[in-house]
Amino acid sequence: MSRHARRECLLLMHSLREDLPAFESLLERERPDLLLIGAMTVCLPGAVACAARAKEILGPEVVVVLGGRHPSESIYPVQGAVAHHPSSPVRLMAEGYVPPVFDLVVSGEAEHLIAELGEVLAAPDGGGTARDRLAGGLDRLARAPGRWIASRHDGGRIENLAGGGPDLARDLLPPPAALFGVRTAFDVFGGRLTGHVFSDAGNGCVFDCDFCSERRSVTGGLAQPSTGADRLMRQLRAVADVVAEDAPHRGASAFVEDSTLLGGAPRQIERLVRMLAAADLDLRFGGQLTIDQISRRMDLVKSLAGVGLDYVFIGVETLDPALIGGMNKDRRAQVGHWMGRTENAIAALADNGVRSGAAVLFGLGERQEHRLALLEELARWRRIHGSPDPISLNWATQHPLRDPAVGYRYHEWSVPAGEWTRAFADFGEASVNYPLRGVAPPVLGEVREVRAAFQELLVTGERATVNR
Structure with missing residues (x-):
């Protein structure tokens, strides 16, 4: 069909x-x-x-x-x-x-x-x-x-x-765009239709942050990483071809759904750059990288920007990783403070014509003043650098993580209907009923205060854009 x-x-x-x-x-x-x-x-x-x-x-x-x-x-x-x-x-x-x-x-x-x-x-x-x-x-x-x-x-x-194996032959997986087409568009790509693409180099993240459901110890490490760039290139080409055939007036874009683009592997990223340069596709794309991957290998980001990368989504998560017991992906703490390194990465991306969005994660054990201070910092960055935009708010949920000790059954909605649903209206994932182990559930008044601060951040960002 x-x-x-x-x-x-x-x-x-x-x-x-x-x-x-x-x-x-x-x-x-x-x-x-x-x-x-x-x-x-x-x-x-x-x-x-x-x-x-x-x-x-x-x-x-x-x-x-x-x-x-x-x-x-x-x-x-x-x-x-x-x-x-x-x-x-x-x-x-x-x-x-x-x-x-x-x-x-x-x-x-x-x-x-x-x-x-x-x-x-x-x-x-x-x-x-x-x-x-x-x-x-x-x-x-x-x-x-x-x-x-x-x-x-x-x-x-x-x-x-x-099933006893063998392992899935990831190189043979069909591109989703070729099967189902491309119908929707991310705002960040200027009206171009956006396909979801995957390197299929793993089921989760190469890092192992305790709070994350994508953590390596749960989802497993990299799988068939040596051909990840080739798989991703095939999917990017499929998006460009399908959009050119089905909606040539729209133009094509793609978002790479890897937890981090090709696991952050330099050789695979370099190979992807070479293939994209040779293909010369009419395609803009985005993906996810960590702060340290960006700052450590800005040369790779510049190369990617030269072949179509114009959007990077980063995980800010928290004001200070030390306040929540640390993050496995925070590899360069000795180089500088997390917030300073994050701003430097956003500024470097902007200097190379790459926009950035950011995910924020509350409910990790931080105090309310830290949440509000983080939002103030994000607002300052938007005034200076024009990014991050968009910002994704989330409130941490304890996922099963193969850990029965917590005992959550998840058969009820994580956020009760009514005032809680309204308070979390601007959030992606959120939870009242399933907080992280050892962390108190959210307080309604504090969530409302966070939401109000976030709304003001968005309004301030719009004013800054108009003024520029």
Whole structure:
């Protein structure tokens, strides 16, 4: 089928309340016998609600499969066996915390498993409902390559299947843009359509900061890093080609979804620069780098800027890493204070025509005066350097991280409805119910004060832009 037809079977949901009618309309139109849902931890209640609605509309004719980051953090191998965190969706169903709406929950690398699952459900001699065909095809699923775990709840029991490898051949993964097209645009790229691209050089970050759900000790280290630049180049080329074919009047851009661009590996970045220079694509792109990666190898950033990089997203996180016990990615503390190094990196990017955005993370154990001081510093940078813009506010959530000691089940929304939802309206990820271990939950008055300071920061930034 065409890219357009494939994309019509795909829904990216921002809000359960706002997007549920579109979800219901998609189910009614397609009447699928296989529904794949992906969810991060804070989205688990929404995934449950979507699965329940699908069962109401389609009945036993649909097999609902849950995957994504949350299952991969809550179902994992331990000494040759399969462990289920208290928030494992299968365990939640078995213990009665959520209704039995997922027929299969998949952790790990499921690309081959998904294809095999489709073959099982489409088998002409399968007979019965889709659930019957799934139950009868488990032996076939077990042959799918890759490192994955597929779990289901059946009559009070938890059954697990585990793939034994080989590792996923990342060089063979198809570019998402070629499969589904490109329809949306990041504001930072001036109206160009923006594709999401990946080097697939790992499932998380090369660093190991304690508070982060992307940390290396949870997601694993780099995977097949020697060909990461080639994979990323193939995806960048796909975005440029697809936009040129489908919407040539818009122009193409891409955002590299690696936790840090190619893991910050200098040789891979140099190879990417050479390939982009030779290809001469009509493409602007952005990605993520740490403060120390920028300051240590500004020569690489300049080279990237020469072949299309014009936006870098950085993690500021906190006023002073020492106040929260340190950050693994803070590698050059002996060179200078974190805030000073961060401003220097933003200034250096701006001097080379590269704009920057920033993520801020509260709820790490800092005091309120430190939060407000950080926002004041960000406002000062915006007045002087025009960046960071945008700024992403977040309030830390304790993710499963393969650590059952905290005991969170995550079956309720992380932020209660009403005044808490309004207070966190400007935040990306946020949590009231699931603070980091050893950190007190947020205080409503303090969150409101932070939001008011952030709103003033945005207004001040707009005035500075007009004045310039």
